[in-house]
Structures are given as C-alpha cells and as structure tokens.
Amino acid sequence: MRWAAEAGKRRAPKPALPMPLCMRYMRLGDIPAVVAIDRLSFEPAWNYASYRFELIESQVSHMVVLERQAAPRESARTSWLEKLRGRLNGASASCAVGDILGYGCIWRIADEAHISTIATHPSRRGNGYGEILLAGMVGKALQLGAGYIVLEVRVSNQVAQNLYSKYGFSRYGRRRRYYTNNNEDAWDMRLRLDGVARRRFAQLSERMQARYELADDFSSARHPRRVRMPRDHLAVG
Ligand SMILES: CC(C)(COP(=O)(O)OP(=O)(O)OC[C@H]1O[C@@H](n2cnc3c(N)ncnc32)[C@H](O)[C@@H]1OP(=O)(O)O)[C@@H](O)C(=O)NCCC(=O)NCCS
Numbered sequence: 044m045r046w047a048a049e050a051g052k053r054r055a056p057k058p059a060l061p062m063p064l065c066m067r068y069m070r071l072g073d074i075p076a077v078v079a080i081d082r083l084s085f086e087p088a089w090n091y092a093s094y095r096f097e098l099i100e101s102q103v104s105h106m107v108v109l110e111r112q113a114a115p116r117e118s119a120r121t122s123w124l125e126k127l128r129g130r131l132n133g134a135s136a137s138c139a140v141g142d143i144l145g146y147g148c149i150w151r152i153a154d155e156a157h158i159s160t161i162a163t164h165p166s167r168r169g170n171g172y173g174e175i176l177l178a179g180m181v182g183k184a185l186q187l188g189a190g191y192i193v194l195e196v197r198v199s200n201q202v203a204q205n206l207y208s209k210y211g212f213s214r215y216g217r218r219r220r221y222y223t224n225n226n227e228d229a230w231d232m233r234l235r236l237d238g239v240a241r242r243r244f245a246q247l248s249e250r251m252q253a254r255y256e257l258a259d260d261f262s263s264a265r266h267p268r269r270v271r272m273p274r275d276h277l278a279v280g
Contacts, residue, residue: 044195044229045085045160047203063112064172066179067260068267069146071098073108076143084162086224099268103150105187107179107261109163109172113141147176149183149192156184158194161203171254173206178251181210181244182262184236191236195221195229207232211243 069077074094082088097104145163149156158180163172184192195218196203212232221229234240251257 044158045089047085047162047197047200063256063258064144064175065110065112065141065258065260066107066175066262067110067258068264069094069098069106069108070267071095073143073146074098077108077146080143080146080162080164081160083165085160089160097148101150103152104148104159105151105180105183105261105266106146106148107176107183108146109144109176109179110141111144144172145176147180149180151184151187151189154190156180156187156189156192158192171251174209174247175251175255175257177206177210178244178248179259179262181234181236181240182248182259185241185244186263189236192234194232196232197222198228198230204230204232207234210234210247211240 074091077094078088078091094106097106143164144167145161147161148159150159151157158177161173161176161180163170163176181192192212193215194207194212196207198217212234214230215233216231218229218231220226
C-alpha cells in the first residue's frame with residue numbers, strides 16, 4: 044500500500060448519536076474531494092488521472108467513498124420529482140449528495156483482494172470512519188469471493204496497523220525498503236477469509252450498524268462501471 048504522510052495523532056471521541064452516512068462506489072465527480080484528502084494523507088499523492096484510471100479503465104479496481112449526508116435519505120413520502128432531481132445530482136438509490144469523509148480502493152486479482160489505499164480526512168479521524176471503509180472493503184472482498192485480503196503498511200504506521208489488527212489482519216512478512224521516498228520497510232498484512240474471519244466481520248459490522256445510521260451501497264452492490272458518464276464529468280479538474 045501507499046506511503047502515509049501523517050497518520051492520525053489524537054483520538055476524537057466517537058459520536059454519541061447516529062448520523063446519516065452513506066458508503067458507495069466512488070464516481071468521477073468525487074475525484075476533487077478525494078484528491079484533496081489524498082494530498083493531506085500520502086506522499087506522493089495520486090492525481091486526478093490516477094483516480095480516473097481506477098474508476099473507468101481498471102478492470103480490477105473497486106473504489107469506495109464514505110459520505111456524510113447533507114440531506115435526509117429518501118423516504119416513501121419523497122415525491123418522484125425530488126427523487127429524480129436527486130439522481131440527476133448524483134445521488135444513488137439510498138444516498139443523497141454530501142461531504143466526502145474518506146475513501147478506499149480494493150483490487151480483485153485472482154484469489155486475492157488487495158487494499159491499495161484507504162484514508163479519512165485528517166479533521167475527521169478517530170470517529171470510526173476508517174473502520175467503516177475497511178469493513179466495506181472486507182465485505183466487498185467477501186462478495187467477490189476472494190480467498191484472502193492483503194495490504195502493505197509502513198512499519199511506523201501504528202494507527203493503521205491497529206485498525207487492520209482489529210479486523211483480524213496479521214503480519215505475513217516484512218518488505219524491505221518498500222517505500223522508496225525514505226526506504227522504510229512495510230509490513231505485508233493479510234486476512235484469510237475463512238469462517239473465523241466471516242464471524243468476526245459479522246460481529247464487528249453489527250456493532251458498527253448499531254452506532255451509525257449507515258446506508259451501505261458498496262459492499263454488496265454491483266460495480267457501476269458500465270454506467271455512461273456525461274462528457275463534462277471527464278474534464279480534468
Ligand atoms: C488509518 C486511517 C484510515 C484510520 O482512519 P480513522 O477514521 O482515523 O480510524 P477509526 O476512527 O475508524 O478507528 C478505527 C481503529 O483504528 C485504530 N486507531 C484509530 N486512531 C487511532 C489512534 N490515534 N491511535 C491508535 N489507534 C488508532 C484503532 O484500532 C481504531 O479502533 P478502536 O476505535 O476500536 O480503537 C486514518 O488514520 C488515515 O487516513 N491515515 C492516513 C492514511 C493512512 O495511513 N492510510 C493507511 C495506509 S496503510
């Protein structure tokens with residue numbers, strides 16, 4: 044995985060009340076917000092073209108964003124005109140348009156699911172959002188039938204390692220000088236998706252659902268790559 048410029052330092056209290064959140068497949072319109080978080084999180088940062096490639100060229104990539112809802116989710120009382128307006132603004136089946144809190148990317152290659160990146164906005168860290176994103180990607184790996192999940196993490200990035208350990212990832216090997224900007228080693232961490240991992244995942248997900256009002260349009264949704272995008276969404280921004 045990528046080099047994190049600065050991992051979360053202080054822990055903010057978890058929110059006491061559920062807030063409406065939506066986890067969904069990333070879209071082209073999300074790229075500027077995602078690049079902004081990326082620049083604050085990684086060195087070197089991925090640029091617009093890298094994300095555009097992941098979204099519309101890559102055959103293995105599944106990109107996720109976590110969004111705080113600006114508007115209440117659609118209820119049965121929402122009129123068909125309001126629903127249509129929401130769709131035209133980019134809302135998905137159960138999500139309105141909101142602020143991007145974080146994002147992640149998982150590649151499915153043969154039996155392996157590879158988490159290539161995950162980050163939350165520095166001002167939002169310590170609120171459980173990274174965990175929601177990781178859980179979403181574990182759920183996606185299960186949906187895709189992967190046998191295991193793998194990622195690389197800097198040996199000094201204790202925050203991320205804690206998060207992965209919570210979900211049962213363990214150290215599989217050490218990659219010497221993996222990060223070329225300062226020659227730091229990486230831990231290769233893996234999670235075999237066996238019965239134990241599935242049970243642990245189910246328990247953690249249940250606990251998370253109780254804490255947040257979360258609409259999950261990612262982990263068991265279909266990849267939207269075939270959806271045609273309007274031309275102006277492709278402009279480099
Ligand atoms: C790693 C990252 C995604 C975690 O996101 P987050 O939203 O801050 O994490 P959460 O609030 O969901 O915390 C989930 C778990 O992470 C660990 N964690 C989070 N903040 C921590 C901290 N300050 N100290 C120690 N552990 C911490 C804990 O295990 C925590 O679970 P717990 O609350 O049950 O103890 C975030 O810090 C980040 O974007 N870092 C920069 C980019 C990066 O390093 N990405 C990973 C590259 S391998």
